[in-house]
Amino acid sequence: MIYVDKLLKETDYLKQLQQLEQLERDRQFCRHGLSHLLDTARLIWIRCLEGRRTMDKEMVYLAALLHDLGRIDQYEAGTPHEEAGARRAEGLLSAIGYPTERREKVTEAILGHRGSKSAAETIELSALLCWADARSRMCFACDAREECNWREDQKNETITD
Ligand SMILES: [Fe+2]
Ligand SMILES: [Fe+2]
Structure with a gap:
């Protein structure tokens, strides 16, 4: 996964992660x-393996x-984080030389990752x-679960499906 390795060494990516932290x-x-x-990446990949899905x-x-x-922009300016995240991803993927046609698929998936009605809704990766974004959370062991705005039926009570 050469582009993943490149991303993890990309100064701007590391800076943005630090900023978000x-x-x-x-x-x-x-x-x-x-x-x-x-966690999100690995959950998706486990699901792909279990379902014998062919994905990149x-x-x-x-x-x-x-x-x-895009959470950075959401905290700083109220921009929906899937929109800002798609823009940030575009810049970073371009910086590491990820091919344009594959770049678009990644940014579309990010744009649709909150389940909003977008062109990405039908994309499997999205x-x-x-x-996986939701399933990665350990609500069953969370100290803030009483204050959390997730509906009770959205909260993960177990690590299984
Ligand atoms: Fe998100
Ligand atoms: Fe997330």
Whole structure:
């Protein structure tokens, strides 16, 4: 996964992760750092393996590793993070030389990762990203679950499906 390796060494990516970590320093709810991003990637990939789905592993990892950087803009300016995240992903994927046609698929998946009605809604990667994003959270062991705005039926009570 050469582009994943490139991304993980890309100074601007690391800077944005740091910036997000700083902004979420005092956040009592789920954060959006590298652990969450990697959990999301791995959950998608496990699901692909279990379902014998053919997906581009590198694309899965890139989409997951980039999907929440737009949180920076959401905290700072109120911009929906899937929109800002798609823009940030575009810039970073371009910086690491990821091919244009594959870049568009990643940014579309990020744009649709909150299940909003977009062109990406029908894209499999987008749906998997949306699913894994939510399933990566350990609500059953969370100290902030009473204050969390997720509906009770959205909260993960177990690590199984
Ligand atoms: Fe998100
Ligand atoms: Fe997320």
